Amino acid sequence: MTPPPITIDLAYRGIPEAAASFLFRTEDGPVLVESGPSSTLPTLQAALVAASVDPTSIRAVILTHIHLDHAGAAGWFADHGADVHVHPFGVRHLADPAKLNASARRIYGDALDHLFGEMHACPANRIHPSEDGEVVRYGRHEFTAIETPGHARHHHAWSIPLDDGRTCFTGDVAGMRVPGTDHPILPLAPPEFDPDAWNASLDRIDALGFDSLQLTHFGRVDDPGAHLERVRAQLAWETALAIRLVDDAAIDQPQRVAAYRADLHARAAANGVPVAARTTYLDDGGISMNLGGVKRYLKTSRSEPTKADHGSTGVFPTN
Ligand SMILES: [Zn+2]
Known part of the structure; x- marks a missing residue:
């Protein structure tokens, strides 16, 4: 059991x-x-x-x-x-x-x-x-590590077969979800946010064909394929938006944050997220954090080939 x-x-x-x-x-x-x-x-x-x-x-x-x-x-x-x-x-x-x-x-x-x-x-x-692929066993429970960078380099999802199907604890790699809606929220956290790695991790989880996902933020997802597709779309849209704002030298940081917030809210509203839920779940620190994560990503990716060293784990922020 x-x-x-x-x-x-x-x-x-x-x-x-x-x-x-x-x-x-x-x-x-x-x-x-x-x-x-x-x-x-x-x-x-x-x-x-x-x-x-x-x-x-x-x-x-x-x-x-x-x-x-x-x-x-x-x-x-x-x-x-x-x-x-x-x-x-x-x-x-x-x-x-x-x-x-x-x-x-x-x-x-x-x-x-x-x-x-x-x-x-x-x-x-x-x-x-x-390590990636390692199995951790407690009683009949077998948890398998799935290396899934993108939000952080030191990120694993964990899969486990259960009586009601195979599920996967996705940490932050399958995004967060506004309660009562399908709308994903993404923590594009510095210093390790990497959209290409994140997309590859989403593909990896999708290919494993789970029956459900378990989001830390928050709860069980019963339509993994559709959810991952929404996360993919949000990642592409939000990364492009943040890059455009970070690269816009004509606006200052408060204007950048305000513009980012306005677009995030508009997209969430279009997905049926009520205003109270938008304020509670979208505004909470993630907006300036995401701009910081994208800024850091651009700095790293544009300074190739001097890649950030792999052993150093980003110690903040916290999502
Ligand atoms: Zn988190």
């Missing part, structure tokens, strides 16, 4: 369906996919207790990547004996998050504490780097 996971709404910043952690009860003990940020650890702990799971009994935490909203709280579970599975590029920042936390603190200042909280360090002996 491998029933579907319990999807835990972390109520990130008090917003429903903004960030998830997923719980499996395996024969080897409870396993989480994504820990969420440190700021929602009390919510996650309470949800586990409500599901009759002692938070200190979590056997493993499987991470898609180490941005704060996915992995910030993993170290707390590792401190209590959980094994943590992560892309090899993420290992050193989990073991020693001082640089990551300092960089997040520089960006967010005091707001970091209520936004994400700092990354909790993982004991090094609890961290298990997973």
Whole structure:
């Protein structure tokens, strides 16, 4: 028996369906996919207790990547004996998050504490780097790592066969989704956003023919092919828009942000996203972050052949 996971709404910043952690009860003990940020650890702990799971009994935490909203709280579970599975590029920042936390603190200042909280360090002996294709087993549950760069270089999706079909935990590579709609939102996060790599990752997931996807932001998708097609279209449209604005020397940054926001809202409105949901889910920091991600991508891609070094994992931002 491998029933579907319990999807835990972390109520990130008090917003429903903004960030998830997923719980499996395996024969080897409870396993989480994504820990969420440190700021929602009390919510996650309470949800586990409500599901009759002692938070200190979590056997493993499987991470898609180490941005704060996915992995910030993993170290707390590792401190209590959980094994943590992560892309090899993420290992050193989990073991020693001082640089990551300092960089997040520089960006967010005091707001970091209520936004994400700092990354909790993982004991090094609890961290298990997973290569592409590696299978992690707990009881009858077999999680397979699928390297899926584009949002971040150190990004894995994780596939698992379940009683109701094959599903895939897509982290951020299959985008986010405004609750109650089909509309995708994309975190084009610096410093590792790469639209070509992202498209290749979408193709890779699509080709695997999953029965469902599980989005960290947020929840189960039952039409993977159609969803991935919407993400592809949004990625192409939004990258082109951001490049045009970043390259427009005639406007200043506030004008750039305003223009980007107006176009994002118009597209979401055309896809049936009500104004309240647009304000809640589109405006939240992602607009200037996305412009920063595209700016960084252009700088890197236009300075070929001096590519950014591959071992260095971007430590922020956090989506
Ligand atoms: Zn995220």
